[in-house]
Amino acid sequence: MNTNIILYVSIGCVVLLAVWLGLIELRLKKIFRGKKAGDLEEVMRSLGEDLKNLNISREKTENYLKEVEKRLKKSLKQVGIVRFNPFGAGSGQGSNQSFSIALLDEIGNGAVISALYMRDNIKIYAKPVTEYKSEYSLSEEENEAIRKNKTSQ
Incomplete structure (x- = not known):
């Protein structure tokens, strides 16, 4: 009788181990689902390559953004x-x-443009500006327009 008990216990252990092994295999299939790789090493290699490509893309994006920021500093920002x-x-x-x-x-580089409206004509003046200053004399209104531009940034 002892041999029968040992046999049944052994069969029960084998069945439990087979079920446990089946569950582990299902979990591994979920991990590798959608991948062509058959082993974990290939998956890790693929993830490493993806990470490398992502870092290269990030560096390119950072360099592009630095160039955009440089160009933005030279573009028209505000109007006074x-x-x-x-x-x-x-x-x-x-x-x-x-x-x-x-x-x-x-x-503060650009130009200040003034238009003087009179009954029979209009006069328009443009003066270059460098760092919020001009080599030409500026009227009170032109200085005020530059001040408004500077304070609105």
Whole structure:
């Protein structure tokens, strides 16, 4: 009788081990599902290659963003505009149709454009600006347009 018990216990252990092995195999199939690789080493190699490609892509993106930031510093950022009456408020002539507009980048380089509206003509002036200053004399309105541009950034 002892041999029968030993036999049944042994068969039971073999069945339990077979079920356990089947469950482990199912879990491994879930891990490798969708992969052509048959072993863990190939999966790890593939993941390493993907990580390497991702790092290369990240470096390229960082370099591209640095170039974009450099270009953005040189592009038009804000516009400072001042409307005014060139003849004075109490002159009875004209209205606030004249203007000065500062078109500058982040560093303060660009131009200030002024348009003076008069009854029979319009005069337009453009003056280059470097670091918020111009080599030409600026009117009060042009300086105010540059100040507005500078403070709005």
